[in-house]
Amino acid sequence: MGQVDETKQLVGEEVVKYIKDGMKVGLGYGSTMYYAVKKLGERVKEEGLNIVGVPSANKTAEWAKEFGVPLTDFSKVQELDIAIDGADEVDSNLQLIKGGGGALFREKVVAAAAKEFYVIVDGSKIVNHLGAFKLPIEVVPFGWEVTASKIAKFGCEPVLREKDGEVFISDNGNYILDCNFQKITEPEKLHNELIGIVGVVETGLFVNMADKVLVGKDGKVEVVEK
């Protein structure tokens, strides 16, 4: 296992310590979350931890089944106690870019339903300004080229995401545009502008959502709070 994966495992396992008996837990998606779901399954089996999870991605649901994390139907839950998830970039105000795995819409719905939202990253994700990572924007397939040209007016060249030579389709049946804004100085303003474009389903800017960020570096975890 490489150093980055070891760090992802470290923070993925650390965040699970915040999960207590009886909690309803939102489960994000990504390689860091894989370790968190695995550890959560261990706690369920070994300690009899009594929790239910709401997955943000079909893949997360598969992991939960594999590792024995009980899931519940989101429609049966009014509010989640905590949501945990990875991120692609985190700035000093705990604003995030997410969506590298293409699950940003459900991840945002799940995080927004939670009383607390904890983010787990390795140190390489900490940035001064968001935007070096291409901002993922989920759009409906119908007329996506028109939507992309409207997004471009805000200062980027949107690229339709592909995977294995095919257009990437989100769990919601939508497309993802990866947008090279380079430097996003006002994430809230940009999000508000982009979400106003017809055809945009959601942006990967998670503004004022994270309560804690667990950052793994050199074998240690630092907890950054607002």
Ligand SMILES: O=C(CO)[C@H](O)[C@H](O)COP(=O)(O)O
């Ligand atoms: O937003 C996400 C998926 O949509 C992920 O949380 C983000 O891409 C980070 O992934 P990883 O933990 O694999 O680095």
